[in-house]
Structures are given as C-alpha cells and as structure tokens.
Amino acid sequence: MYKKIQEAAEYIKSKSDIKPVIGLILGSGLGYIADEIEDPIIIDYKDIPHFPQSTVKGHAGKMVIGMLEGKPVITLKGRFHAYEGHELSKLVFPIYVFKELGVEGLVLTNAAGGVNRTYNPGDIVANTSFINFTFKNPLIGPNIDEMGPRFPSMATPIDRKWLDKIEKSAEEKKIKIQEGTYCWMLGPSYESPAEIKMLEKLEGDLVGMSTMPEIIAANHCGIKAVAFSAVTNMAAGILPQPLNHKEVMEVAERIKHKFAKVVKIAIKTF
Numbered sequence: 001m002y003k004k005i006q007e008a009a010e011y012i013k014s015k016s017d018i019k020p021v022i023g024l025i026l027g028s029g030l031g032y033i034a035d036e037i038e039d040p041i042i043i044d045y046k047d048i049p050h051f052p053q054s055t056v057k058g059h060a061g062k063m064v065i066g067m068l069e070g071k072p073v074i075t076l077k078g079r080f081h082a083y084e085g086h087e088l089s090k091l092v093f094p095i096y097v098f099k100e101l102g103v104e105g106l107v108l109t110n111a112a113g114g115v116n117r118t119y120n121p122g123d124i125v126a127n128t129s130f131i132n133f134t135f136k137n138p139l140i141g142p143n144i145d146e147m148g149p150r151f152p153s154m155a156t157p158i159d160r161k162w163l164d165k166i167e168k169s170a171e172e173k174k175i176k177i178q179e180g181t182y183c184w185m186l187g188p189s190y191e192s193p194a195e196i197k198m199l200e201k202l203e204g205d206l207v208g209m210s211t212m213p214e215i216i217a218a219n220h221c222g223i224k225a226v227a228f229s230a231v232t233n234m235a236a237g238i239l240p241q242p243l244n245h246k247e248v249m250e251v252a253e254r255i256k257h258k259f260a261k262v263v264k265i266a267i268k269t270f
C-alpha cells in the first residue's frame with residue numbers, strides 16, 4: 001500500500017509546485033469552499049494513480065491545490081464513504097497521500113443530522129469526540145508501518161489547542177461554534193427513529209456517514225485534525241418529516257458563507 005501512496009503523491013507533485021501544509025476535506029454540499037483557493041491547480045481523482053472515485057451528488061471528485069488565507073492547501077471536493085462500496089482502506093487513502101505530501105493539519109467538514117435537540121439546522125458544531133457505530137475500522141489489514149503504529153491511540157482524536165484558537169477567533173467574529181460527539185453510521189439509508197433514540201441515550205450529538213475513518217487515519221499517521229459539522233437536518237424521528245439528501249445539500253448551501261468563514265479561520269489559526 002505504501003508504494004501506491006507514494007505513486008499518488010508523486011503524480012500530484014508533478015502537477016503543482018506548491019507544498020501543501022493543510023489538507024481540507026469538504027463534505028456533502030460543502031465543496032464551494034475550494035472555489036476560494038487562489039491560483040488553483042485542479043486534478044481529477046480519475047487521473048491520480050490508485051485514487052478512489054467519488055460517486056455521491058455534492059462530491060465533485062476533484063482535488064484543488066493552491067493558497068487560501070496565505071497558506072498552501074490541498075483540498076478534496078468530495079470524499080469517500082463506506083456505503084459507496086469502497087474498501088475501508090480506500091476511504092483513508094487520501095489522508096496518507098496528504099501525509100506523504102507533507103501535510104501537517106487536516107480540516108474535515110461534514111453534513112450531519114442533529115441528534116442533540118438543542119441544535120438547529122444551519123448550526124455549526126465542532127466534532128470533539130467520536131463514536132464508531134459501524135464497528136468497522138479503516139486500519140483493518142496489514143499495517144502501513146511507514147505511516148504509523150499498528151495500534152494507534154485515539155485518546156485525543158482532534159487537536160484541542162487548535163480548536164481553542166479557532167473558537168476564540170470565531171467568537172470575535174460573532175460566529176457561533178458549538179461542540180458535540182459525532183456518531184459514525186454506515187448508511188446509505190438514514191437512521192431509523194429508534195436508532196436515533198439509542199444515539200441520544202449514548203450521548204451522541206450528531207449523526208453522519210463519514211469523517212471518523214479520516215480522523216482515525218490522521219491519528220494513525222500523526223496529522224493534527226479538527227472537524228466541523230454543518231447540521232443540515234434534525235436526525236430521524238426528531239421532526240415528523242422524512243429526511244432526504246436534497247434537503248441536506250440545500251441547508252449546506254444556505255450556510256455556506258458562515259461555514260466557509262470557519263474553515264478559513266481554521267486555516268489561518270493553524
């Protein structure tokens with residue numbers, strides 16, 4: 001696997017002189033943040049050796065490299081989810097490619113359902129802890145020793161000092177960031193109301209179908225990470241209406257200016 005990571009990284013290096021320090025992964029409907037990158041180099045996933053392909057609406061399948069907030073960044077407009085049928089190790093392939101390219105900080109974003117009843121659609125919530133309700137792990141298989149140890153710690157999944165700086169700066173700009181525990185579910189069906197009741201009892205605050213595998217890989221290979229949810233809907237059963245991906249995309253679109261500000265603060269404060 002390490003050879004494949006190196007080959008992907010070599011291809012990306014051949015396309016851009018920029019050495020990215022921060023990686024961004026943009027969740028459902030959140031890809032617009034990459035449009036603000038200056039002098040962007042855009043690479044199709046299909047051209048990168050061994051890279052998986054995006055199959056979900058709102059995930060463009062393009063890598064964008066350039067400068068944002070004065071820092072060199074590499075961005076994925078579109079991530080990989082287990083429900084698309086990707087092998088679990090493929091979900092985190094880009095994180096290892098980032099590491100190989102020299103990335104030190106990772107900003108993850110996702111669209112999520114609000115389990116915590118104090119949230120509202122449109123809120124931004126920093127993911128401060130994670131519960132794995134898939135009982136699967138992207139590190140299953142031979143360990144990539146060049147990337148990290150067989151048994152990495154998940155004691156501090158996100159970088160608390162970095163998040164403190166982001167929250168302080170957001171507060172000064174009157175942007176509210178809440179905190180919560182993100183529950184990783186497999187999807188692609190949204191949860192049943194009974195599952196959401198279970199998550200509530202277990203003190204989950206957000207529910208989604210991504211992000212945690214990327215957090216695990218970042219912890220494995222020693223990249224500092226922060227993660228933010230756009231609460232696009234209240235989780236199943238909290239409100240009477242059924243959920244749909246169109247609504248998820250619409251709410252992500254509605255809060256795009258606020259969400260983009262948070263991502264830019266994250267880049268600036270790293």
Ligand SMILES: O=P(O)(O)O[C@@H]1C[C@H](O)[C@@H](CO)O1
Pocket residue numbers: 026027028056079081109110111112187208209210211244245248
């Ligand atoms: O990639 P993210 O986690 O932002 O996407 C969420 C989870 C599903 O892919 C989709 C469901 O609407 O949005």
